[in-house]
Amino acid sequence: MTTPSQRRKPPLGIVTRPGSSLRNKTGSWGILRPVFDCDKCTGCNTCESICPEGCIRHLEKKRYEADIEFCKGCGLCAAACPASAITMVEEHR
Amino acid sequence: MRKMIEGSRAVAEAVGLCRPDVISAYPITPQTHIVEELSQMVADGDIEAEYVRVESEHSAASVCLGAVAAGSRAYSATTSQGMLLMIEVLYNIAGMRLPMVITGVNRAVSAPLNIWNDQQDTLAVRDAGWIQLYGESSQECLDMHIQAYRIAEDDRVLLPVMVCMDGFILTHTYETVDVPTQEQVDTFLPPYNPLFKLDPADPITLGAYAGPELYHEVRYTMHREALGAKEVVKEVARQFRDAFGRWSGDVVEPYRCEDAQTIFVAMGSVVGTLKEWVDAARARGEKVGALKLRCYRPFPQEELREALSGARQVNVLEKAVSIGAQGVVTPEVRAALYGQASQPRVACAVVGLGGRDVTFGTMDEVLSRAREGETDFFAGLRAEVLEES
Amino acid sequence: MTAAVEAAEFDYEIARGLLPGHRACAGCGQASAVRLVMETVGPNCIVANATGCLEVFSTPHPESAWGVPWIHSLFENHPAVASGIEAALRKQGKLDQIRVLAFGGDGATLDIGFGALSGMFERGHDVLYVCMDNEAYMNTGVQRSSSTPFAASTTTSPAGKQAFGEDRPKKDLPAIAAAHGIPYVATASMAYFADIRRKVKKALDTRGPKYLQIHVPCPPGWGYDENASLEVGKLAVETGIYPLVEWEYGKVTRVRKIKKVPVEDYLKVQRRFRHLFRGEAGKAVIERIQELADENIQKYGLMA
Numbered sequence: 001m002t003t004p005s006q007r008r009k010p011p012l013g014i015v016t017r018p019g020s021s022l023r024n025k026t027g028s029w030g031i032l033r034p035v036f037d038c039d040k041c042t043g044c045n046t047c048e049s050i051c052p053e054g055c056i057r058h059l060e061k062k063r064y065e066a067d068i069e070f071c072k073g074c075g076l077c078a079a080a081c082p083a084s085a086i087t088m089v090e091e092h093r
Numbered sequence: 094m095r096k097m098i099e100g101s102r103a104v105a106e107a108v109g110l111c112r113p114d115v116i117s118a119y120p121i122t123p124q125t126h127i128v129e130e131l132s133q134m135v136a137d138g139d140i141e142a143e144y145v146r147v148e149s150e151h152s153a154a155s156v157c158l159g160a161v162a163a164g165s166r167a168y169s170a171t172t173s174q175g176m177l178l179m180i181e182v183l184y185n186i187a188g189m190r191l192p193m194v195i196t197g198v199n200r201a202v203s204a205p206l207n208i209w210n211d212q213q214d215t216l217a218v219r220d221a222g223w224i225q226l227y228g229e230s231s232q233e234c235l236d237m238h239i240q241a242y243r244i245a246e247d248d249r250v251l252l253p254v255m256v257c258m259d260g261f262i263l264t265h266t267y268e269t270v271d272v273p274t275q276e277q278v279d280t281f282l283p284p285y286n287p288l289f290k291l292d293p294a295d296p297i298t299l300g301a302y303a304g305p306e307l308y309h310e311v312r313y314t315m316h317r318e319a320l321g322a323k324e325v326v327k328e329v330a331r332q333f334r335d336a337f338g339r340w341s342g343d344v345v346e347p348y349r350c351e352d353a354q355t356i357f358v359a360m361g362s363v364v365g366t367l368k369e370w371v372d373a374a375r376a377r378g379e380k381v382g383a384l385k386l387r388c389y390r391p392f393p394q395e396e397l398r399e400a401l402s403g404a405r406q407v408n409v410l411e412k413a414v415s416i417g418a419q420g421v422v423t424p425e426v427r428a429a430l431y432g433q434a435s436q437p438r439v440a441c442a443v444v445g446l447g448g449r450d451v452t453f454g455t456m457d458e459v460l461s462r463a464r465e466g467e468t469d470f471f472a473g474l475r476a477e478v479l480e481e482s
Numbered sequence: 483m484t485a486a487v488e489a490a491e492f493d494y495e496i497a498r499g500l501l502p503g504h505r506a507c508a509g510c511g512q513a514s515a516v517r518l519v520m521e522t523v524g525p526n527c528i529v530a531n532a533t534g535c536l537e538v539f540s541t542p543h544p545e546s547a548w549g550v551p552w553i554h555s556l557f558e559n560h561p562a563v564a565s566g567i568e569a570a571l572r573k574q575g576k577l578d579q580i581r582v583l584a585f586g587g588d589g590a591t592l593d594i595g596f597g598a599l600s601g602m603f604e605r606g607h608d609v610l611y612v613c614m615d616n617e618a619y620m621n622t623g624v625q626r627s628s629s630t631p632f633a634a635s636t637t638t639s640p641a642g643k644q645a646f647g648e649d650r651p652k653k654d655l656p657a658i659a660a661a662h663g664i665p666y667v668a669t670a671s672m673a674y675f676a677d678i679r680r681k682v683k684k685a686l687d688t689r690g691p692k693y694l695q696i697h698v699p700c701p702p703g704w705g706y707d708e709n710a711s712l713e714v715g716k717l718a719v720e721t722g723i724y725p726l727v728e729w730e731y732g733k734v735t736r737v738r739k740i741k742k743v744p745v746e747d748y749l750k751v752q753r754r755f756r757h758l759f760r761g762e763a764g765k766a767v768i769e770r771i772q773e774l775a776d777e778n779i780q781k782y783g784l785m786a
Contacts, residue, residue: 008248010289011190011318013311013543016298021503021540021547022494030508049675050712052513053502054494070502074509075709088709114573115566143569148601152562155555155598159530159566162553165573167566185555291528291551291567293580298546300531300554307543 026053030073032088034066040085047077047086095271100231100263101126103270104170104196104256107238109140110278111194114165114285117145117156121175122208123260124198128170150175154182154195161191162299164290166242170196172260174203176214180221186253187222188315189299192245192285193253194238197225199361199412200260201447209448210260212361212412216389216421222315224254224322225390227360229342231268234258236341239273240329242282247329250322251288252315257389259362261448273337281336323391344388345396349375353382355460356401356437358426359410360386363444363451367410370456381460386422394429401430407439408463410451414443419469438463443471495549499523504547505539509708511672511698511715512536512614516585518675519612519696522682525550527581528571530564532590533557535621536614558594560584561602564609577608581686584611588629589619591695592655603662603691610685610692613655616700624703628653631723632774633767634754636703641757646767651774659693660729666690667729671697673715677726677738684728697724705753717748722775725782739786742779745772 034047034056041062048056048064055070056077066077068091078086098106104127108116116135118128134140143160147153150171157167171179176197186193197215201207215225224244228234234256241254258264289297303311326344334340348368350356359367364385374381384400386393401407407430409423418424423441430436440463445451455473462470494501499520506513512535528551531537537554540547555563564584571577584602586595591613602609618636619625626636626648635647660667665688668681678696685692697718699711706714718724719738723745726738746768749755758764779785 007288011251011311012314013301013303013307014190014299015289016301016541016543016546018296018298018546018549018552019494019501021501021545024503024505024545026503026505046675049518050514052506052508052510052517053504054498054500054517055502067502072508076509076514076711079709080712115569117566117569141573143573145565145569146605147562147565148597148604151559152565152598152601155559155562156566156569158555158559159553159563159568160570161566162563163528163567163570163574165570167570181556182559189555291553293526293528293551296525296549296551298541298548298552300537301541301543301546302538302554303543 025069027069027071030071031090032073032075033068033071033091034077034086035089036064037085037087038063040083042083044082046080046082050076050080052076094274095269097267097269099126099265099267100234100258101265102130103231103235103268103272104238104258105130105134106272107235108168109134110273110275111239111242111282112166112284113140113142113168115143115145115156115160115167117147117153117167117169119147119150119153119171119175121150121172123200123264124170124172124175124196126264127196127198150179151182154179154186157193158182158186158189158191161193162291164285164287164292166285167193168195170198172198173200173214176218177202180218183218183223184221190251190315191253192251194241194245195253195255196238197255197257198260198264199257207447210262211446211448212257213414215255215257216413219390222252222319223390224250224252224319224326225257226254226388227257227386228263229362229364229385231263232270233341234263235270235272236333236337236339239278239282240333240341243329244322244325246285247325248288250318250325252319252322257361262362271339277337281333320391323388323393326388342385342387344393345400346385346387347400348383348385350382350384350400350403352380353404354380355406355408356382356384356404357408357410357456357459358384358386358422360389360422361412363410363412366451367456370453373453374460379460389422392425397426397429398433401437402433402435404437406463407437408459409439409441410459411441411443412445414446419443440467441469444473449473498549500540501547501549503545505542506535507702507708509701509711511700511711512616514711515614515672515678515696515698518678519682520550522679523581523583523686526579527551527583528567529553530555530560530567530582530584532560532586532595534587534590535616536585536587538621557590559598560586560590561595561598561611565602565605565607568607568609582609584609586613587620588613588615588617589627592628592653600662603659603664606690608689608691610694613693613695614698615695616698616703618703620700620703629655633758633771635757636754646763647757656693656695656727656729660732663732664691664693665731666692669695669697669724669726671715671719671724671726672699673712673719674726681728703754705756706751710751714748714751717743717751721745721748722779722784723748723771725778725784727782734782737782737784740784742785745775
């Protein structure tokens with residue numbers, strides 16, 4: 001029995017590799033970026049949970065960061081933050 | 094082991110021997126006996142399979158799609174309205190290159206409603222990308238199911254196979270068939286070893302959409318590989334003969350065509366009657382022959398050309414009609430012969446719709462009407478019925 | 483390149499379910515909800531997805547935002563596809579380790595896939611079905627579905643000189659699902675994400691068919707600014723218009739109590755209801771919507 005690597009590749013267009021969307025940098029979509037105020041932050045994880053892109057990283061207990069390669073600037077994190085610790089600022093690229 | 098069993102039972106036993114993991118079924122006459130037999134075999138533990146009693150044919154095909162995508166072997170059967178209801182899924186299964194086998198029990202399509210045999214249903218799905226094999230006898234249909242899994246799961250093919258079997262004529266009649274043993278089938282047909290499947294151990298995405306920059310090439314690739322599948326069909330037929338000691342047919346099978354001036358082309362059970370008619374006609378001095386078209390998709394252009402180019406007249410017996418055009422198989426026969434130095438005249442005779450018997454009389458009528466120059470006609474029309482309208 | 487290696491390059495764990503780089507609108511309630519569901523489900527799953535927003539924005543070949551095994555077939559057969567996957571896993575003896583999910587929008591769930599959904603419920607397949615309810619056929623341009631709420635303006639039920647928008651009440655699919663007697667049915671909202679996590683976890687703790695309908699606000703379809711999805715989602719629940727209820731084996735077992743907010747507060751922030759605020763005729767319709775909300779509050783005992 002041949003191992004998968006000795007067999008043919010799947011036919012064209014049939015199988016899409018997982019996570020290949022990571023090549024698509026949606027950060028270019030918007031002009032707003034979240035700025036995180038660590039002093040106000042309570043570490044509740046609301047921003048990380050709510051982000052539709054899943055691009056907010058939890059770096060330390062009370063430090064979060066948005067991956068601007070993917071952030072579309074929707075502002076949900078800022079709107080959701082119970083501590084009002086996130087501000088959306090304009091950032092022209 | 095030789096048994097005298099109903100055609101449906103022969104198919105059920107063949108399918109059981111192929112060790113399907115998932116069987117999905119929605120009942121529709123005249124497919125019902127097949128799925129009922131399988132159901133009993135599962136209930137008695139003769140087959141180990143998940144039997145899914147779906148709520149429609151669209152779901153029957155979709156359950157098979159999901160099962161094969163998850164790495165298991167699947168089976169279903171349908172006919173007529175059910176075939177048309179699942180047509181969207183059939184295109185999808187073939188397009189996603191998922192191997193499986195469905196029995197297409199041949200039955201007329203509504204309207205008007207008619208449960209008896211013709212081939213309009215499976216011919217309606219001829220463009221979907223399924224490999225289509227048409228069986229002349231119960232034995233052939235039994236054998237073709239076993240071959241079908243081999244063909245479908247071959248890395249060079251990766252296309253689903255539809256085994257077409259005339260409803261009632263084959264499904265509900267008794268024939269003495271030789272049913273192979275489980276050991277024989279296990280040797281011939283190894284377990285399904287998917288090239289790709291849904292598995293958290295190696296996650297993949299199936300069914301992504303393809304834009305204009307890609308779709309054209311994807312369909313081209315599929316079509317090219319479908320054409321190449323013809324060689325696999327022939328190869329598997331040879332391997333089957335070597336394994337089981339029985340030849341169950343090449344892509345086309347000529348019968349007494351060597352010196353035939355007129356060759357009749359047909360698919361399915363009518364070929365049995367046709368061969369006997371050829372013998373009777375030959376006894377009268379008619380130089381006629383029969384060409385069984387066993388593999389309809391992919392369409393065997395070269396083999397057909399070779400078998401027919403010696404004849405002066407080719408009469409295609411069609412158990413279907415393309416309303417507004419006439420023939421379904423005939424245009425493809427004509428296309429295969431197009432541009433040949435010596436090109437026979439090809440007539441299209443629509444016969445046997447909705448279970449109308451196709452008899453020696455029908456074939457005599459086709460022979461003489463084609464001889465008189467008619468090219469596209471319905472044979473066996475009952476004048477007294479037409480007068481009523 | 484294997485999936486794991488590719489993801490490591492971008493510093494994202496592939497098994498997170500829905501990954502960045504997808505093409506959902508900024509502020510998409512559905513993307514947020516799906517991420518929440520997937521993070522609770524984990525990597526050992528297989529997803530069958532209907533045609534719709536989620537499918538289209540996550541899988542334009544050769545890109546896929548899915549880190550878990552995922553299949554899209556057609557618009558209305560994902561319950562049957564999920565049934566087939568489940569049957570295959572059962573035969574393979576892997577149903578204990580691998581969970582089967584089916585995702586569909588409200589069009590796929592309440593309309594075109596209704597029959598297949600009912601069949602999956604009735605046969606008792608061990609599948610968690612999640613409906614992303616944005617209350618119209620959003621992917622194709624905001625056409626009405628049977629989930630479109632009363633008086634909402636959509637492109638096929640528009641407000642006009644002789645019409646006030648959708649003239650039929652929202653089809654109550656959770657009640658229909660519950661009537662199948664399946665182990666667990668719940669409504670949820672993208673605005674209450676801890677609640678979604680709890681409900682997904684509860685669903686996964688049960689074997690058999692489960693139905694979870696998540697209200698997912700849609701900025702372009704409903705007509706509000708993209709950062710207001712949470713606010714709008716909360717108002718839908720707090721007015722009683724979208725009750726959060728749980729059923730087990732056909733009986734209501736838990737509801738989320740509300741403080742009750744007048745329906746106007748919810749309606750006025752969305753363009754799809756703006757026509758109701760332009761004159762006397764609209765007032766009567768708003769009153770009717772308030773009645774519908776009050777009926778929910780009464781029926782499910784939503785008042786604290």
